[in-house]
Amino acid sequence: MRKFAILTNDLQFAAANKHEERKEQVAKFLPKQSEFLKKMREIGTQVIHLQLIVSEDDPRSQGIPNEQKFTKGSKGAQLLDEVLDKKDIVVEKPKDSGFFNTTLDDELKKLEITDVIITGMQTQICVQTTAADAYFRGYKVLVPSDGVVSTRPEDTKKALEWMAGYCAKIMTLDELYTFVKEELRK
Amino acid sequence: MNAQSKLTKIILDHGTGGLLSQELVSSFITPIFKETYLGKMEDSAILNIDAKTIAMTTDSFVIDPIFFGNGNIGKVSVCGTVNDLAVSGAKPLYLTLAIVIEEGFLLDDLKKIVTSIAETAREAGVFIVAGDTKVVRKGEVDKIFINTSGVGVFEENATKFTMSSIKEGDDIIVTGQLGNHSIHILSMREGLGYESRVLSDCAPLNNMIVNIVEKFNSSIHYMRDLTRGGLGSALNEISEAIHKGIEVKLKDIPIQHETKMAADMLGVNPMYLANEGNLVIFCEPNITNEFLSELQKDKYSKNVKVIGKVKVTTENKVIGLDAQGNSSIIEHLYGQELPRLC
Numbered sequence: 001m002r003k004f005a006i007l008t009n010d011l012q013f014a015a016a017n018k019h020e021e022r023k024e025q026v027a028k029f030l031p032k033q034s035e036f037l038k039k040m041r042e043i044g045t046q047v048i049h050l051q052l053i054v055s056e057d058d059p060r061s062q063g064i065p066n067e068q069k070f071t072k073g074s075k076g077a078q079l080l081d082e083v084l085d086k087k088d089i090v091v092e093k094p095k096d097s098g099f100f101n102t103t104l105d106d107e108l109k110k111l112e113i114t115d116v117i118i119t120g121m122q123t124q125i126c127v128q129t130t131a132a133d134a135y136f137r138g139y140k141v142l143v144p145s146d147g148v149v150s151t152r153p154e155d156t157k158k159a160l161e162w163m164a165g166y167c168a169k170i171m172t173l174d175e176l177y178t179f180v181k182e183e184l185r186k
Numbered sequence: 187m188n189a190q191s192k193l194t195k196i197i198l199d200h201g202t203g204g205l206l207s208q209e210l211v212s213s214f215i216t217p218i219f220k221e222t223y224l225g226k227m228e229d230s231a232i233l234n235i236d237a238k239t240i241a242m243t244t245d246s247f248v249i250d251p252i253f254f255g256n257g258n259i260g261k262v263s264v265c266g267t268v269n270d271l272a273v274s275g276a277k278p279l280y281l282t283l284a285i286v287i288e289e290g291f292l293l294d295d296l297k298k299i300v301t302s303i304a305e306t307a308r309e310a311g312v313f314i315v316a317g318d319t320k321v322v323r324k325g326e327v328d329k330i331f332i333n334t335s336g337v338g339v340f341e342e343n344a345t346k347f348t349m350s351s352i353k354e355g356d357d358i359i360v361t362g363q364l365g366n367h368s369i370h371i372l373s374m375r376e377g378l379g380y381e382s383r384v385l386s387d388c389a390p391l392n393n394m395i396v397n398i399v400e401k402f403n404s405s406i407h408y409m410r411d412l413t414r415g416g417l418g419s420a421l422n423e424i425s426e427a428i429h430k431g432i433e434v435k436l437k438d439i440p441i442q443h444e445t446k447m448a449a450d451m452l453g454v455n456p457m458y459l460a461n462e463g464n465l466v467i468f469c470e471p472n473i474t475n476e477f478l479s480e481l482q483k484d485k486y487s488k489n490v491k492v493i494g495k496v497k498v499t500t501e502n503k504v505i506g507l508d509a510q511g512n513s514s515i516i517e518h519l520y521g522q523e524l525p526r527l528c
Binding site for chain 1: 376377378379380381382383444447448450451
């Protein structure tokens, strides 16, 4: 029997508010994503947020305000309220792939997950690397084309093509919801 | 108990030339080298060389990260220099080792790196004959930089592999899958997810080279270590130097599937990625089949492939032919494809 989990990537204050272009894209993406997570939780799908946390001495943390930092406890590192639920699991990650030096694989194995639905931002970096890593680790990978976001939409388009070619099944959020619901009925 | 044994990290006094420096070298580093260390702690190493011709080379290693899945900066710093000597036809014999260490570097990490240098030197059959250790303040280097210089000897009547020996019609052979070192290092650095699927090819190739040179000698015309700039840069440099065209069948270039995935994802061409245990060899076509069989027996060249030919032309271009026979020019790499890989 297939068992699904949703992974969100970097849905954090600093990433969502990096600059005006990013804010604009996130604003378009977020309501639908939030709605999708809510519906999926209702049918029993575990949501796991991958939260980028970098060390205080990381060059990316130097000389910038608290809301732009990804250090532990900073405002920038906080997950967005719109996507967070108390039943969700949060896995801290230091790099692009959600599996790199994290507990994600252990969490998924503990939950006996077979399929991961990979969402969030940015499509061509964290989503793409997490998708490849999940595929290498034997998970079936599903990516919603409207559940991922990049500053530049063309980066999302290219990354989706790459994932479709190498390691993932691409569907829309609505198609994915219907697909998972059907699978869970079996 | 000496002062050294109480410390866990490198401090600036390790580089002052005083007692602590002396202890670092004589009680910490050189005992790890065991029989691979021939130095006498004097201002220079005095060595007997029974050869009329020698090869010399030097290389500095600034790899990030310094530890990776199947090696570390120590292994790379021996392999890089040993391979540069061996591809010229020389027998690598002696290495010098200069280490610049950032204050605060863990002695345990230094031990791992020095151990790796010793193990690789042992495998390659080379000796560390002289060394230098400097310590700099935090931020003045990134953890540890290493330089190795090497001396190799040409035995009597040994073939010296230079580009001028390449002939029209030569087959072009690549001994391993391209780009794995670069993708592995980059994946370790950025957490891209490929690090356990794609391993570095870093290896000392001199024993493999000795074996093929013994068997095929002058039928081998030239070989080159495909480090920075990769195959694409090497072929362009060779084509320009010999004033001849080179034709490569793109489908025959050995590339691991996951490396291709990563390269496509990153928008880089595996043809230009750095390798640390991969050669391009130019040889007479009449030996190619036997040559491939021999190379396939070696663990460092089991993925060997013939990828192309030196063309009968004076137009010094490198042409790639796709599966349909369409041709494209493989350009010189402008700048650096990816930084700090070796």
